[in-house]
Amino acid sequence: MSGFVYMVSDKPRGVIYTGVTSDLYGRIWEHRNEIQRGFTQKYRAKNLVWFENHPNIVLAIRREKSLKRYLREWKIKLIEGINPTWIDLYERIDEIENIYRPHPNTREWSDYN
Numbered sequence: 001m002s003g004f005v006y007m008v009s010d011k012p013r014g015v016i017y018t019g020v021t022s023d024l025y026g027r028i029w030e031h032r033n034e035i036q037r038g039f040t041q042k043y044r045a046k047n048l049v050w051f052e053n054h055p056n057i058v059l060a061i062r063r064e065k066s067l068k069r070y071l072r073e074w075k076i077k078l079i080e081g082i083n084p085t086w087i088d089l090y091e092r093i094d095e096i097e098n099i100y101r102p103h104p105n106t107r108e109w110s111d112y113n
Helices: 024-032 055-070 072-082 092-093
Strands: 005-010 016-021 049-056
Touching: 005 024, 005 055, 005 072, 016 024, 016 055, 016 072, 024 049, 024 092, 049 055, 049 072, 049 092
Parallel strands: none
Antiparallel strands: 005 016, 005 049
């Protein structure tokens, strides 16, 4: 089962929430419909602005933890690399292929091959 790391926001360059899931459609649907109380409900972060696919949920969780340590500007660069206008990508999930590939010199490389 693959895993996804994703970012949702309330508006361009607004609040950014980073999460992980094995069901991207379902999880973003929950954000959009405020199913769970918390950060995304409080800050109205409902727009899927970035995501990447991983071979399994364990690797996705590892990547999510790494991204949560990123500076805000680094996250903005990731988002704008695939979504420069910060549109909601929910309806286009199947059209976008953003598969994470670690740098070949890292120890993670073998996990993705």
